[in-house]
Amino acid sequence: MGIIQKIRDGLKKTRDSLMKGLRRMLGTFTKIDEDLFEQLEETMIMGDMGADTAIEICDQLRDLVKERGITDPNDIMGLIQEITTGMLGEDEGLDLSTKPSVILVIGVNGAGKTTTIGKLCHQFKDEGKRVLVAAADTFRAAAIDQLQVWTDRSQTELVRHAEGSDPAAVVFDAITAAKARGCDVVICDTAGRLHNKKNLMQELAKINRIIDREAEGCAKECLLVLDATTGQNAVNQARLFQEVAPITGIVLTKLDGTAKGGIVISIKNELNIPVKLIGVGEGIDDLQPFEAKSFIDALFDRDLTASEEKPADAENIAEDIEDVTEDVNETVEDVTEDVAETVEDVTENVAGTVEDVTDDVAETVEDVTENVTETVENVTENVTETVEDAAENVAETVEDTAENVSETVEDVTENVTEKVDNAAEEAAETVEETAEPEPEKKKKGFFSFFKRKK
Numbered sequence: 001m002g003i004i005q006k007i008r009d010g011l012k013k014t015r016d017s018l019m020k021g022l023r024r025m026l027g028t029f030t031k032i033d034e035d036l037f038e039q040l041e042e043t044m045i046m047g048d049m050g051a052d053t054a055i056e057i058c059d060q061l062r063d064l065v066k067e068r069g070i071t072d073p074n075d076i077m078g079l080i081q082e083i084t085t086g087m088l089g090e091d092e093g094l095d096l097s098t099k100p101s102v103i104l105v106i107g108v109n110g111a112g113k114t115t116t117i118g119k120l121c122h123q124f125k126d127e128g129k130r131v132l133v134a135a136a137d138t139f140r141a142a143a144i145d146q147l148q149v150w151t152d153r154s155q156t157e158l159v160r161h162a163e164g165s166d167p168a169a170v171v172f173d174a175i176t177a178a179k180a181r182g183c184d185v186v187i188c189d190t191a192g193r194l195h196n197k198k199n200l201m202q203e204l205a206k207i208n209r210i211i212d213r214e215a216e217g218c219a220k221e222c223l224l225v226l227d228a229t230t231g232q233n234a235v236n237q238a239r240l241f242q243e244v245a246p247i248t249g250i251v252l253t254k255l256d257g258t259a260k261g262g263i264v265i266s267i268k269n270e271l272n273i274p275v276k277l278i279g280v281g282e283g284i285d286d287l288q289p290f291e292a293k294s295f296i297d298a299l300f301d302r303d304l305t306a307s308e309e310k311p312a313d314a315e316n317i318a319e320d321i322e323d324v325t326e327d328v329n330e331t332v333e334d335v336t337e338d339v340a341e342t343v344e345d346v347t348e349n350v351a352g353t354v355e356d357v358t359d360d361v362a363e364t365v366e367d368v369t370e371n372v373t374e375t376v377e378n379v380t381e382n383v384t385e386t387v388e389d390a391a392e393n394v395a396e397t398v399e400d401t402a403e404n405v406s407e408t409v410e411d412v413t414e415n416v417t418e419k420v421d422n423a424a425e426e427a428a429e430t431v432e433e434t435a436e437p438e439p440e441k442k443k444k445g446f447f448s449f450f451k452r453k454k
């Protein structure tokens with residue numbers, strides 16, 4: 001089957017849903033007015049074109065309609081085709097201009113990284129290139145084995161380490177081996193999800209640094225694999241990964257399994273990263289270089305849409321209802337999946353944040369404990385020293401005081417003894433004097449009596 005036919009087949013669901021929806025909606029209008037633009041915008045947003053892109057397409061459409069004086073709603077589809085072709089811009093292929101060239105493949109789990117690598121190996125091998133694959137998704141043993149199956153199929157070389165080993169070391173070994181063996185391309189598979197987002201991102205950043213260092217001067221592609229069935233969520237994923245490694249191109253997988261092919265336009269328009277490859281099936285040949293013209297042709301092919309449509313009889317209406325029911329169920333399923341994924345991501349982020357905060361708190365507590373212990377130690381030392389000094393001073397003072405007191409006591413005792421002695425002496429003298437009678441004194445008494453009488 002040719003490339004164009006594959007893309008057409010792959011885009012059947014999108015054509016059935018988005019393009020048929022747009023045509024149906026436009027068919028209800030007889031003139032171009034603001035009501036038409038509003039409904040158009042809504043239909044495109046529902047078809048996963050993204051709100052920003054839908055608004056931009058309608059703005060450009062208003063200008064073109066005015067500029068060219070268009071009045072027939074039947075001309076609108078042609079104008080949308082023109083505008084979206086302009087939005088997709090020039091095609092950009094993979095840059096494999098050096099030997100070796102390195103392709104780093106990143107993306108969330110289940111996006112289709114390993115399958116895309118398997119398909120790429122097969123294509124490069126067909127082109128006569130020598131390919132070496134690095135099994136840098138060391139998170140699960142099954143991931144390494146899955147890659148081994150693909151490389152065995154295409155008979156390409158694989159560098160693998162044990163499960164749980166450092167993915168950057170695998171990449172390092174792969175680049176060293178590729179240089180030594182003269183390989184043309186090194187393709188690095190990576191893990192989609194580790195136990196928290198922070199770890200995954202740090203790991204990817206490390207791998208990216210190793211490639212820049214070990215493959216300096218080599219052509220390098222960093223391909224972000226996005227699952228088209230996730231719709232607008234894919235744009236958010238791209239924004240997240242862009243922070244870790246500069247993305248050079250998008251691989252949009254599972255276009256065959258979704259009605260959300262409009263995402264291609266929104267990715268290019270909102271992120272300005274070229275879509276370089278598209279996956280249109282699970283087979284080894286189901287990877288195509290992205291060509292804007294073939295893509296838009298396949299998407300807008302009125303003949304294909306018409307041949308896919310059947311005349312409206314009761315049976316077909318029933319079929320249509322069945323289709324719509326299927327679409328609704330699919331949308332509900334997608335939304336449920338998106339919500340579950342978001343809840344998982346949020347839980348993961350919260351767990352990561354809690355872990356980080358716990359780590360920080362533990363570190364702070366450790367620091368504080370250390371500081372407090374040190375301070376307590378210092379204070380204890382100071383207090384001990386001060387107490388020791390004080391005790392010494394008190395002892396000295398007590399000694400001095402005791403000495404002074406004993407000296408004073410001695411002095412006082414001496415004084416008291418002296419005074420007692422003196423007093424005793426005086427008392428003895430007085431006693432002596434009192435014992436001897438004094439005659440003159442009696443005479444004196446007698447005369448004085450007379451003196452007083454006179």
Ligand SMILES: Nc1nc2c(ncn2[C@@H]2O[C@H](COP(=O)(O)OP(=O)(O)OP(=O)(O)O)[C@@H](O)[C@H]2O)c(=O)[nH]1
Pocket residue numbers: 107108109110111112113114115116137143190191192193225253254255256257278279280281282286
């Ligand atoms: N229909 C369809 N299925 C695809 C396409 N690409 C990959 N798949 C399927 O998507 C599933 C996941 O693919 P993987 O290649 O294992 O995804 P991964 O990104 O390596 O996932 P992890 O290793 O878990 O991170 C597999 O069942 C693939 O067959 C595609 O273009 N179309």
Ligand SMILES: [Mg+2]
Pocket residue numbers: 113114115137143189190
């Ligand atoms: Mg994988």
